[in-house]
Amino acid sequence: MNSANGAAVVVGVDGSEPALRAVRLAAVEAYRRNRPLRVVHGFIWPLLRVPLETPAGGPPGAGLRQQAEQLVAAAVTEAEATAPGLRVTGGIIDGEAAAVLLGESPTAVMIVLGDRGLGGFTSLVVGSVAVQVATYADCPVLVARGADRTDGPVVVGVDGSEVSRLAVEFAVAEASLRDAELMALHTYRYPVSGGPGDMLPLVYDEEQLRHEERRVLAESLAGIAERWPDVPLRRETIRGRPARLLTEASRRAQLMVVGGQGRGEFTGLLLGSVSQSVLHHADCPVAVVRAPR
Structure with missing residues (x-):
């Protein structure tokens, strides 16, 4: 910026x-x-x-x-x-x-x-x-797009990628400007593969998976509460399709913030599929944050 x-x-x-x-x-x-x-x-x-x-x-x-x-x-x-x-x-x-x-x-x-x-x-x-x-x-x-609201949280989609960290920084600054709560929403479906070509495990521990996904969210938000003490921070880790859950969250938000391309997106997509879906279906204004070129 x-x-x-x-x-x-x-x-x-x-x-x-x-x-x-x-x-x-x-x-x-x-x-x-x-x-x-x-x-x-x-x-x-x-x-x-x-x-x-x-x-x-x-x-x-x-x-x-x-x-x-x-x-x-x-x-x-x-x-x-x-x-x-x-x-x-x-x-x-x-x-x-x-x-x-x-x-x-x-x-x-x-x-x-x-x-x-x-x-x-x-x-x-x-x-x-x-x-x-x-x-x-x-x-x-x-x-x-969507409804114009002056109440409700600023919602940011978090997936642990570098661009989602940039989205978090933008979102917390917006929440501070608006005197609003920041809701950091991390969604997941399956264990993340360790690298290109790795197969997803057929059997995994659900509780361990939840713990790992909460850790991803915590790391993405590290230092935010200390640097922005005026912004109420709510963390949510939910299993489900990210585009659908972010769209649902937009119905009570005053702003939705997404990264241009997140973890698990195909590298050829300059604007990730989740971001595009949210951009098309959110019920509040949407901010798209991209990594510098």
């Missing part, structure tokens, strides 16, 4: 209602952090070589660039109304939406975007732009 002075929370807008919801969420996040908010619109039309200005005889403001300026101005106004006093700027950048947001990510504190946009197919629960940005961004990505 970029923590340099002046680094902004960036929100992508396209004029849709999900994007305006993302603007409101981003404004609150920026205000909490005492950071500026940068509203960005990816303006794809120059790449398609179509006329951008108002056509001859057309009404004022009918050109594509003028319409883009209007939607960015409306988003800036929405952000200022949501968090009075927040420093908000807007920009139009030529390019496809996901590419533009990814270009902003190396210097952003966080990227916020809606779960769907104007170009999303109705059958998609989460739009392709949200998935692409969550997969490749160089900073945490917050997707506005």
Whole structure:
């Protein structure tokens, strides 16, 4: 995460209602952090070589660039109304939406975007732009979806991987900013193989397995309570499918935090299957945290 002075929370807008919801969420996040908010619109039309200005005889403001300026101005106004006093700027950048947001990510504190946009197919629960940005961004990505809650815990999925430790660090900072409880949820199904090609044991001690999985959670949370004494910490180790259990936990959470790729994921998956499932089905905003490249 970029923590340099002046680094902004960036929100992508396209004029849709999900994007305006993302603007409101981003404004609150920026205000909490005492950071500026940068509203960005990816303006794809120059790449398609179509006329951008108002056509001859057309009404004022009918050109594509003028319409883009209007939607960015409306988003800036929405952000200022949501968090009075927040420093908000807007920009139009030529390019496809996901590419533009990814270009902003190396210097952003966080990227916020809606779960769907104007170009999303109705059958998609989460739009392709949200998935692409969550997969490749160089900073945490917050997707506005599900219910907006100001109570309930911040839930973080923990699996013992390095990226889940980064997710824990992000989640506890969020819980502190929100004066919320941190719920660290570790799920498991079977014993973990010792290495590539190892076969899972056919017989194992269930109590020993539970003990081992609790140890994984404890190690992932080592030092958190001491470094963040203001944050109530709840640990839960549950046997079951991680995506389903995290989705269930999201129904009472105000924020869900997941690592981009966890233990047991195929190395070719830049965004793990569990993270993708949670991103598609959670009932609260979802933050995706990835390891630095």
